[in-house]
Every structure is written in structure tokens, then in C-alpha cells.
Amino acid sequence: xxxxxxxxxxxxxxxxxxxxxxxxxxxxxxxxxxxxxxxxxxxxxxxxxxxxxxxxxxxxxxxxxxxxxxxxxxxxxxxxxxxxxxxxxxxxxxxxxxxxxxxxxxxxxxxxxxxxxxxxxxxxxxxxxxxxxxxxxxxxxxxxxxxxxxxxxxxxxxxxxxxxxxxxxxxxxxxxxxxxxxxxxxxxxxxxxxxxxxxxxxxxxxxxxxxxxxxxxxxxxxxxxxxxxxxxxxxxxxxxxxxxxxxxxxxxxxxxxxxxxxxxxxxxxxxxxxxxxxxxxxxxxxxxxxxxxxxxxxxxxxxxxxxxxxxxxxxxxxxxxxxxxxxxxxxxxxxxxxxxxxx
Amino acid sequence: xxxxxxxxxxxxxxxxxxxxxxxxxxxxxxxxxxxxxxxxxxxxxxxxxxxxxxxxxxxxxxxxxxxxxxxxxxxxxxxxxxxxxxxxxxxxxxxxxxxxxxxxxxxxxxxxxxxxxxxxxxxxxxxxxxxxxxxxxxxxxxxxxxxxxxxxxxxxxxxxxxxxxxxxxxxxxxxxxxxxxxxxxxxxxxxxxxxxxxxxxxxxxxxxxxxxxxxxxxxxxxxxx
Numbered sequence: 028x029x030x031x032x033x034x035x036x037x038x039x040x041x042x043x044x045x046x047x048x049x050x051x052x053x054x055x056x057x058x059x060x061x062x063x064x065x066x067x068x069x070x071x072x073x074x075x076x077x078x079x080x081x082x083x084x085x086x087x088x089x090x091x092x093x094x095x096x097x098x099x100x101x102x103x104x105x106x107x108x109x110x111x112x113x114x115x116x117x118x119x120x121x122x123x124x125x126x127x128x129x130x131x132x133x134x135x136x137x138x139x140x141x142x143x144x145x146x147x148x149x150x151x152x153x154x155x156x157x158x159x160x161x162x163x164x165x166x167x168x169x170x171x172x173x174x175x176x177x178x179x180x181x182x183x184x185x186x187x188x189x190x191x192x193x194x195x196x197x198x199x200x201x202x203x204x205x206x207x208x209x210x211x212x213x214x215x216x217x218x219x220x221x222x223x224x225x226x227x228x229x230x231x232x233x234x235x236x237x238x239x240x241x242x243x244x245x246x247x248x249x250x251x252x253x254x255x256x257x258x259x260x261x262x263x264x265x266x267x268x269x270x271x272x273x274x275x276x277x278x279x280x281x282x283x284x285x286x287x288x289x290x291x292x293x294x295x296x297x298x299x300x301x302x303x304x305x306x307x308x309x310x311x312x313x314x315x316x317x318x319x320x321x322x323x324x325x326x327x328x329x330x331x332x333x334x335x336x337x338x339x340x341x342x343x344x345x346x347x348x349x350x351x352x353x354x355x356x357x358x359x360x361x362x363x364x365x366x367x368x369x370x
Numbered sequence: 371x372x373x374x375x376x377x378x379x380x381x382x383x384x385x386x387x388x389x390x391x392x393x394x395x396x397x398x399x400x401x402x403x404x405x406x407x408x409x410x411x412x413x414x415x416x417x418x419x420x421x422x423x424x425x426x427x428x429x430x431x432x433x434x435x436x437x438x439x440x441x442x443x444x445x446x447x448x449x450x451x452x453x454x455x456x457x458x459x460x461x462x463x464x465x466x467x468x469x470x471x472x473x474x475x476x477x478x479x480x481x482x483x484x485x486x487x488x489x490x491x492x493x494x495x496x497x498x499x500x501x502x503x504x505x506x507x508x509x510x511x512x513x514x515x516x517x518x519x520x521x522x523x524x525x526x527x528x529x530x531x532x533x534x535x536x537x538x539x540x541x542x543x544x545x546x547x548x549x550x551x552x553x554x555x556x557x558x559x560x561x562x563x564x565x566x567x568x569x570x571x572x573x574x575x576x577x578x579x580x581x582x583x584x585x586x587x588x589x590x591x592x593x594x595x
Contacts, residue, residue: 069478069480076481272461276476277445278453279473279521280445281445285476369421370422
């Protein structure tokens with residue numbers, strides 16, 4: 028409601044000199060001082076009044092209100108749940124990103140003393156952080172322990188495994204090209220059979236996550252449109268049900284803004300309640316998934332656990348829900364309110 | 371206060387509702403508009419709060435030409451009027467209090483002030499004890515008095531009533547008309563459209579007689595009836 032349409036503005040110009048004395052229980056100066064109260068407090072009062080009264084209105088039809096909120100909640104929780112999962116996987120991968128180890132397999136037939144000298148030489152390189160030397164015997168021991176082929180290995184007369192130097196590049200080296208350069212330098216050493224930087228699976232996984240994120244974006248947009256339609260349709264029905272009230276209000280001087288306000292608040296409440304339900308729903312889903320995930324990553328010897336929703340994500344859910352609720356009702360109100368005019 | 375200058379109203383179907391109507395209602399005046407049904411009484415009343423716009427001529431309210439008022443400023447214009455309807459136009463899912471408070475809420479009045487105003491208006495129409503009931507439980511006469519309380523609660527300078535007694539028996543009609551008369555006595559400009567000649571014959575006010583959209587007579591009831 029703009030300041031021009033405040034009652035005191037026109038009253039001060041047009042009130043007849045003879046007042047409606049017997050109706051008047053308030054003296055004029057007091058009225059005026061009350062009406063001169065700051066614009067802000069009046070606006071706050073009006074908005075809080077409409078907010079509370081629309082909440083009351085929605086609670087009068089709890090079933091249909093909850094139904095709308097539930098539809099919004101499900102539509103919101105789907106992309107949010109996916110986002111959280113992707114985010115977790117992304118976090119997991121980024122941990123691995125920092126461990127660009129290069130396994131250097133030495134040629135067979137090199138004695139251990141030369142191998143240790145070589146290891147020491149590699150250790151002294153600038154781009155190398157540290158190395159780990161695994162002798163052929165050690166490698167065999169480890170293989171026997173982890174693979175379960177103990178008996179088969181016993182049948183071998185000779186240790187078939189090469190010595191391995193695991194090279195950990197400096198943490199400051201993050202560009203893949205520099206690591207690949209190091210890999211090349213290592214494989215050029217005479218005694219080295221193969222230097223291997225196994226990054227391919229990581230890039231594939233990253234590509235899959237990128238694809239997932241793109242799919243998530245599309246899914247979110249689609250479900251966002253669905254929420255707009257649900258809220259818009261609900262508000263359209265509300266407008267239709269309150270047609271009489273809108274007509275009467277227009278007849279007695281309600282601005283479009285005044286008439287629009289309760290419908291916008293309806294959209295706001297739908298969006299907010301939908302977002303809160305979505306939040307709860309996603310937390311439940313994550314809680315249900317955390318057990319199986321723990322078992323799965325346990326098999327890989329990892330301590331990884333699904334992180335729950337942080338404040339930023341919760342804030343985003345709320346903003347998304349409220350935003351879509353408001354926008355949906357705004358669209359419906361803009362379309363249908365104009366059509367209701369007294370005649 | 372309300373001035374019509376050669377006003378004509380033709381609806382899109384081609385029907386001429388008003389034809390070259392001119393009159394002036396000064397501030398504090400009270401007048402009846404009468405005529406057979408379809409004579410243009412309702413059309414004339416609709417032009418004042420811009421429920422309809424005239425096709426020719428000028429309607430002036432408080433010196434403002436209504437053709438200069440844009441759609442956006444119509445609400446501000448309408449708050450100058452208290453409108454009373456034949457079918458009351460009350461909201462049946464709200465109490466009497468909330469119905470009467472509606473114009474005050476629209477103008478953004480604080481609730482403490484609202485309570486005082488609503489009760490003063492209800493007291494004036496004699497329904498102070500009915501503020502908590504729903505309109506559906508009231509008789510026709512009482513519902514119309516709620517309608518009048520809603521029309522006057524914002525203390526508008528002008529009251530416009532379209533067949534306010536159309537659905538009421540003679541006794542109740544008389545009470546309603548007396549209410550309008552009382553508001554006029556304290557300075558409110560009143561314009562009432564009615565076809566109840568028996569009723570207005572007893573009150574001496576100005577009378578505008580419409581016939582087929584033309585203003586046939588303009589004088590005091592005492593002289594015309």
C-alpha cells in the first residue's frame with residue numbers, strides 16, 4: 028500500500044467540516060498522531076498481520092495445505108538428496124586427488140643394493156616429497172597376505188615380483204602435466220621397467236560426477252517448474268474460492284497490492300513448509316543410507332561417512348522453497364486477479 | 371461533490387443506459403434516484419466509484435474529473451465512498467466485526483483504532499451486540515445494517531446506495547432510510563437509488579427521476595410526488 032493511499036491523506040482533504048460527531052469516539056489530533064507513526068512500523072504490522080492470518084486460513088484446511096506442502100517437499104528433496112550424495116562423492120574424490128603416487132617397477136635382475144641407491148637418488152630430486160621402497164620379498168609377503176593365493180605362490184620356485192619404489196611428488200605439485208613429466212623422467216631411468224601414474228579412473232569418475240551434476244541441474248529445473256505449477260494451481264483455486272471477497276474488497280477501495288498480499292503469503296507458507304519437510308525428508312534418507320554406505324566403504328578400508336546437511340544447504344533449501352512458492356503464487360495472482368473486476 | 375455533465379453510458383452490446391444526464395450534488399446533500407427498472411439508476415451509481423466509465427460527458431467528484439483517474443488510482447477514489455448494495459455483499463465466512471473492519475484493514479489502520487471505529491459504526495446501526503456472529507444468522511434488515519456499518523466505518527464523505535431496501539419489508543426499509551437520513555444530518559453526502567416511491571415520499575429530499583437513461587425530473591420529493 029503506497030503512502031498516497033493512506034486514509035489520512037484523503038481524509039485531511041475531504042472530510043466534511045461537520046464531522047460525523049456521534050460516531051466519532053476519538054479526537055482528531057490523536058488519530059493524526061497515531062497515523063503519523065513511522066511508515067515502517069505500519070508496514071511491519073500489516074505484513075505480520077497478513078502473515079499470521081493467512082497461516083490461520085491455511086490451517087483451516089489442514090489436509091489440502093499439508094498435501095501441497097508434501098508435494099513441494101518431495102519435489103525439493105529429490106534434487107537436494109542427489110546433490111548431497113554427489114557432494115559427498117566429490118569430497119571423497121578430492122581427497123584422493125592429492126595423492127598422485129607413482130609406482131616405479133624396477134627391472135627384474137637388479138640387486139637390492141643398486142635398487143636402494145637408485146631410490147636414494149630419486150629421493151633427492153626436487154619434485155619428490157618422499158619415497159617408499161618395497162623389496163621383492165616385502166612385495167611377495169604383502170601379496171601373499173592380501174590376495175589369498177598363498178599356496179599358489181609357494182608353488183613358485185622364484186619370487187616373480189619386481190622391486191617397487193613408490194614415489195610421492197611434492198604436495199605443491201598439483202598440475203597433472205608436471206606429474207606426468209615426473210612419471211616420464213622416472214620411466215626413462217635405465218633400471219626402471221615401468222613407472223605408472225594411475226589417474227585414468229579418477230578422471231573417469233570426475234567425468235561421471237560432472238555428468239551427474241548436469242543431470243541434477245536439469246532435474247532441479249524440471250522439479251522447480253513442477254513446484255511453480257503446483258503452487259500456482261493451488262493459489263488459482265484459492266483465488267477462485269475467495270472471488271467474492273476479492274470483489275467486495277475491490278469495491279471498497281482495496282489496492283491490487285492489498286488483495287495480492289494474502290495470496291503471496293499463502294505461497295510463502297507453502298514454500299517454507301515444503302522446504303522444512305524436504306529438509307526432514309533428506310535427513311531421514313541420509314540416515315537410512317548411512318548404514319549401508321558405512322558397510323560399503325568399510326570393505327574398501329575407508330573411514331568415509333556421509334556428511335549430513337550443513338547450514339548452507341539448509342539455507343539453500345529454504346530459499347529455494349520460499350522463492351518458488353512466492354514466484355508460483357505471484358504468477359497465479361498476476362494472471363487471475365486482473366480478471367476479477369466488479370461490474 | 372458529485373457532478374454529472376452531459377453524461378452518456380453505452381454498454382458494449384449497444385444498450386444505452388444513460389443519455390445526456392447532467393446534475394450536481396453539493397457536499398452534504400441527500401438525493402434519491404428513481405425510475406423503472408432498467409432506467410439507468412444502477413448505471414448512474416456505478417459511474418461514480420468507477421465501477422463503470424462513462425462513454426461521453428464528464429463525471430466530477432470533489433472537482434476531479436474521473437476520466438483523469440487511471441486504473442491504478444481507482445482504489446483511492448473508492449475510499450471516498452461508502453457503498454451500500456441491494457444484496458448487502460457481506461462475506462459470509464467472516465464475523466460481523468470482520469466484515470465491518472474490512473475497509474479499515476484496507477486503509478491500513480492499526481488494530482486498536484480499528485476496534486474503536488468498528489464498534490462505533492455497529493453502535494450507530496444498533497448491532498453492537500452482534501459483532502461476533504456470522505452474517506448468515508442475521509435477518510435481511512440486520513444484514514443491510516451491517517452493510518451500512520461497513521460503508522460508514524471509514525467515515526467517507528459520500529454514501530452511495532443501490533436499492534438498499536430492495537429486499538426488505540416496508541418497516542425495515544423505513545429504518546434503513548432513516549439511517550441514511552441521520553448520516554446526512556451530520557454532513558455526509560448521500561445518493562440513494564430506489565424504486566420505492568412510497569418510502570421516499572415521506573422524506574423530503576431531492577429526487578432525480580430517470581426514464582430510459584434520460585433525466586426526466588430533478589426536484590424535491592414534495593414537489594414531484
